[in-house]
Amino acid sequence: MQLCWLRADLRTADNHALWHARQRGPVVAVFIVTPNDWHAHDDAAIKVDFWRRNLIELAATLNHRNIPLQLLHAGHWNECPSRLLELARDLGASGLHFNDEYGLHEQQRDDAVSRAFSEAGISCQRYTDQLLFAPGSLTTQSGTMYKVYSQFRRQAYHRLHQHLPAELPPPNSQEPLARASSSIPDHFDGFAPPTPELQQLWPAGEAAASERLQRFSNQLLADYADDRDKPDLDATSRLSAYLAAGVLSPRQCLHAALRMNQGEFDGGNPGAVSWINELLWREFYKHILVCYPRVSRHRAFRPETEAVQWRNDPEGLAAWQQGQTGIPLVDAAMRQLLNTGWMHNRLRMVSAMFLTKNLLIDWREGERWFMQHLIDGDLAANNGGWQWSASTGTDAAPYFRVFNPVSQSEKFDPDGSFIRRWVPELAHLPARQIHLPPTGDLFSGGNYPAPIVDLRSSRQRAIDAFRSAGEPA
Template identity: 60%
Template sequence: MHLIWLRTDLRLHDNTALAAACQRGPTVAVYLISPDQWQAHDDAPCKVDFWLRNLQSLSQALGKLNIPLLIRHAATWDLVPEVLGKLCRELSIETVHVNDEYGIHETRRDADVARALEADGVTFHRYLDQLLFQPGSVLTKTGTYFQVYSQFRKVCYERLHSALPRLVATPNAQAPLPIGSDPVPQQVAGFATPGETLRALWPAGEKEARRRLEQFCDEQISHYKDERDFPAQPGTSQLSAYLAAGVLSPRQCLHAALQHNQGEFESGNVGVVTWINELLWREFYKHILVGYPRVSRHRAFRPETEAVAWRNAPEDLAAWQQARTGLPIIDAAMRQLVETGWMHNRLRMVVAMFLTKNLLVDWREGERFFMRHLIDGDLAANNGGWQWSSSTGTDSAPYFRIFSPLSQSEKFDGQGRFIKQWLPQLAGLNKKEVHNPNAVGGLFGVTDYPPRIVDLKKSRERALAAFRSLPSRQAVGGVYE
């Protein structure tokens, strides 16, 4: 008997470890419920609910192949070797198969499990699955991990041209086993079930994930480069939650995109090329996790930025979290996050830069808040994005490049459609006033919208001064866009 231990790979199709296990003989699947570990990692309730709903869908699909899905509990990951060891003894398991995960805690957990199982005579097999390239295989000429995305992307393109990762065949049905599937829990203690409005935005299952991918490629990908920055338009794929849970693989995304671009990575439709580049950004940040494990330990990628004099400003942080900053584009974006479990990517950069530069609040506060609300929460992508915005990370925005919330709002939500969707109290303002209601005075002011909590110009100068004072920084003129 063989065991597939499912983690962030909740799919039947193109699942490397599942296919490998089934090729060896009769296979059983297991999923571990680890609430204390999930809380320690700030996993969002809506994300846990999404996992459970996808697990229910996957259980049905596995059932059609006569593969039982067992549910076991290991409150924290240090209990996993014992839990899996017991299961392997009960079922006389010969081999355990997993798709690799890349955070420092995940890597340590898997190493502990491998040692414990192999001591019992059970072999532990790990596979490349949630990435296109094995970390450590895309390196600089001096043998180090890349720190600049454009250089990383160039090598990835060379590899893709010579060896495109293939899709993995879906297993065939096996003979029925005398083992029943366990019921998938509807809820896990400590993680509230989100409302039906949020859940309806993110239907579970591979069928929905693949439908979204096909629809995006058919209708939107050609316009992706031109429309992806406008939050009021359906310009993005909204596949991130499915990728984060492994309901969809990066290989499936890459092959679907190439089908719509005559197999080209670097030429042809610019929208397709731009989207493939976003898949490679995802890849880049996961390679960073492996090459520079300090980012898994809440440390800045650039060590000198640990000396930034972040402000202890709980009231400002709370105003940002609760959409009370007085800047409509910031507040609308934060409402979108809390109410839908997702935020448009352009706005993730805008709100992150506002928190870390204009409010000079530590990026780790924002990273944590995002993880506690994102349905697509992913350590590598979330950490990479926050450190990019705060100028502490790899290939990050220069510290003197500071987005102006007003300019970003006017440029990417010119008509104020996105703002008015999430801040209906501003619906009566015209397209000029809606970006800056504090400037509308007298009888025409909006009485139920808060005043701005910070002076943008002064706060920008404060941020520049804080970064210029770092030992390795030199004074540079500012860029405000």
């Protein structure tokens, strides 16, 4: 008997731990419910509910193969070793299999589980599954982890050309076991489920993820390079939640892109190349998380930027959180997040720069708010994106580069369609006014607030703050 511990890998296809466990004999899958830790890590209720719904779909898929899925409960991740050992002994399991997770606490937990099973004389096998490459396996000539994405990408392309990781099939069916699958509750403690309408935006299960991937590949990928920055279009993959929960693997996504590009990484379809680039950004930030663990401790990747004097502005923070800043594109983005659990990637950068540069509020406040609301919340990607925008991270935007949200709006939402959808107070305005409504005119802005900050002077304030912290001119 083999035990397969599932976490952010809620699928049967191309699941290294599940496939290898089944190769060794009959399998029982297990998932540990740890609500206290999810709260501590700011996981959004919509994200936890997405896990729950995917567990229901996964249990059904596994049952077709006679593989039961057991739910265990733990008050804290440090209870995972004892919970898993107890189940392994109850089953008479000779081995435990799981795919590595990344982040300081996750790695400590996984190491503790490995030690406990080794001391108990039970085999424990770990696999690289969330990523194309194990963290630390792509290094500079001096043996250190890359700090610049373009150099990391070049090495990743070189390795992928040498060896393209294959997709593993789902595990074979097995003879029925006496143990049945656990029932999945209608919610996890402390995480109220979202509305059915919101759940329908994010259908659960491998079939839904595969269908979304196929639609993106067949209908949207060709124009992805040109359309990906336009928030008024349905032009992105919307697959980030499925990748974060492990309902899709990065290998499945990579192969889908390559199939649409005749197997090429460069040239051919610009959309496919651009999307592969996004998959590698995701990879890069996971490697950064492991190789530079200070970013797991709420520290800046660039230590010198810890000297920046961020402003304490509770009212400004609240206005940003609720989409009431008086800057239409920022407000539309924040309302999209609140209403869907997701935000367009271009707008994540725009709204993050507005908070950290125009309002000069600590990037950690924004990072936390995003994690508390995103269905695709991922520590590495979220932290990497926020530190990039705040000019504190790897490959960071220079501190004097500050996206002007009005210019961004005029460029990427020229007729104001996206703004009209999420800021209906401005729906009546013509395109020439909607990006920054005139103030003091009741017929123009209605009950929409005036801007809470002047974009030009606040940009200069941010530049001065970084210079005062010792940034070179």
